[in-house]
Amino acid sequence: MITAKNRSRPYAEPGLDKIKIKTELPGPNARKIVAEDSKYLVTTTKSLPVVGYRGKGLFVEDVDGNVFLDFSSGISVTNVGHVHPYVTQKVKEQLDKMWHFAGTDYYYKEQVDAARAIAGIVPGNFQKKVFFSNSGTESNEAAIKIAKAHTKRQQFIAFIGGFHGRSNGSLSFTASKASHREGFFPSMPGVVHVPFPNPYRNPFGIDGYEHPDDLVEQTLEFIEKYVFKTYLPPDEVAAFLVEPIQGEGGYIIPPKTFHKKLRKLADDSDILVIMDEVQTGFGRTGKFFGSEHFGVNPEIMSLAKAIASGIPMGAVVVNARLDFDHPGMHSNTFGGNLIASAASIATIEVMKKEKLVENSAKMGTYLKKRLLELQEKYDEIGDVRGLGLMTAIDFVKDQRTKEPASKLRDEVEHKSYENGLLLLSTGQSAIRIIPALIVNERQIDMGVEALDNAIKQSI
Numbered sequence: 356m357i358t359a360k361n362r363s364r365p366y367a368e369p370g371l372d373k374i375k376i377k378t379e380l381p382g383p384n385a386r387k388i389v390a391e392d393s394k395y396l397v398t399t400t401k402s403l404p405v406v407g408y409r410g411k412g413l414f415v416e417d418v419d420g421n422v423f424l425d426f427s428s429g430i431s432v433t434n435v436g437h438v439h440p441y442v443t444q445k446v447k448e449q450l451d452k453m454w455h456f457a458g459t460d461y462y463y464k465e466q467v468d469a470a471r472a473i474a475g476i477v478p479g480n481f482q483k484k485v486f487f488s489n490s491g492t493e494s495n496e497a498a499i500k501i502a503k504a505h506t507k508r509q510q511f512i513a514f515i516g517g518f519h520g521r522s523n524g525s526l527s528f529t530a531s532k533a534s535h536r537e538g539f540f541p542s543m544p545g546v547v548h549v550p551f552p553n554p555y556r557n558p559f560g561i562d563g564y565e566h567p568d569d570l571v572e573q574t575l576e577f578i579e580k581y582v583f584k585t586y587l588p589p590d591e592v593a594a595f596l597v598e599p600i601q602g603e604g605g606y607i608i609p610p611k612t613f614h615k616k617l618r619k620l621a622d623d624s625d626i627l628v629i630m631d632e633v634q635t636g637f638g639r640t641g642k643f644f645g646s647e648h649f650g651v652n653p654e655i656m657s658l659a660k661a662i663a664s665g666i667p668m669g670a671v672v673v674n675a676r677l678d679f680d681h682p683g684m685h686s687n688t689f690g691g692n693l694i695a696s697a698a699s700i701a702t703i704e705v706m707k708k709e710k711l712v713e714n715s716a717k718m719g720t721y722l723k724k725r726l727l728e729l730q731e732k733y734d735e736i737g738d739v740r741g742l743g744l745m746t747a748i749d750f751v752k753d754q755r756t757k758e759p760a761s762k763l764r765d766e767v768e769h770k771s772y773e774n775g776l777l778l779l780s781t782g783q784s785a786i787r788i789i790p791a792l793i794v795n796e797r798q799i800d801m802g803v804e805a806l807d808n809a810i811k812q813s814i
């Protein structure tokens with residue numbers, strides 16, 4: 356049961372409630388670990404030399420005793436805050452009972468309870484079924500197979516700027532940075548990319564904030580009049596794979612009508628729409644799922660990241676009509692593992708009891724207001740965008756041409772860290788500001804002050 360003691364708010368761990376930088380950065384212990392990391396770990400995407408030791412709520416202490424305000428949430432994973440007391444309690448209880456019992460071969464109640472809890476919050480008035488995976492890319496791999504199996508079609512359409520993972524199937528859909536794919540061709544055949552209706556920068560030259568309907572029309576016409584008519588017959592297409600809001604592509608929010616119209620276009624040719632909510636899910640956008648802002652109920656939804664607060668887990672939630680028609684078509688070893696299931700059930704309970712989705716919407720409005728004040732102050736901020744606490748600012752060399760200021764953005768990310776604020780970049784020139792959904796106004800003010808200082812020091 357969630358009690359006053361294991362709630363997240365109000366929450367303050369002694370010594371972990373404000374920024375405290377007491378060594379040079381990185382500190383001596385951090386420097387040692389970073390050096391060993393580069394010796395023993397394969398190169399990935401690390402960008403800042405911050406070495407975490409413990410986390411509580413919005414704050415992370417590093418191995419040198421420096422305390423950072425975490426406005427990165429482990430890339431939108433720790434949405435309930437670090438080490439939420441109730442989720443911790445439920446995981447500990449489960450650790451004492453059983454860890455693993457091959458949930459795709461045998462049965463246990465925790466997996467069913469987790470599936471029921473997740474199906475219960477995913478929108479759509481139809482029976483849903485869940486396949487559990489361990490990550491976002493694996494959820495998309497499953498979704499791709501479900502679409503192929505159901506439609507008996509082989510072709511897919513994805514969007515420029517989209518990110519869906521790095522395993523070989525999902526990588527074929529990913530199109531947010533060429534470096535992700537460089538050296539890894541040929542990719543899975545059968546994926547065609549089309550423009551996403553990015554209101555700020557798009558190939559049609561439309562100001563999508565002023566003329567959202569024109570942008571949606573051009574985007575869909577491109578598919579209908581060019582793609583379908585010239586080289587990809589729609590009745591060969593199994594599915595669209597799309598994010599409600601592009602995450603790694605720069606926090607791009609399409610016009611309000613886009614997803615509904617895309618769904619209509621898809622339905623007209625019996626094409627499925629896979630909604631990748633890996634980054635937008637679990638309250639990040641001020642609703643439980645990003646697609647709810649657009650009035651669509653996806654029949655296939657990919658999930659991961661915040662689903663279990665940091666215990667690895669992913670899921671695909673599908674309309675029951677799309678279930679595989681015989682055993683053996685898909686499975687795995689760890690999906691819906693007992694610890695992950697316990698963490699996921701507890702996460703959803705916390706989100707509901709503590710009204711974190713509502714807090715995300717409310718604090719998102721406040722955060723955006725504070726970021727718009729920064730934009731007033733700095734010509735270098737070309738765009739402030741966001742829904743709920745899925746927020747980003749985009750740096751430009753020139754407000755009129757909107758030329759991305761990538762170097763400046765990288766510098767701001769680094770200087771923020773030196774000011775005790777953890778942020779993550781996204782897209783070519785944006786930086787995301789994504790605190791845990793338990794954040795309050797005081798913590799937002801603290802973060803905006805650190806960001807303001809960082810921008811001042813970078814330009």
Ligand SMILES: Cc1ncc(COP(=O)(O)O)c(C=O)c1O
Nearest residue numbers: 490491492518519520602633634
């Ligand atoms: C929208 C989206 N889909 C899929 C993925 C891949 O998730 P994972 O890194 O867990 O494989 C990500 C990761 O950032 C994502 O943002």
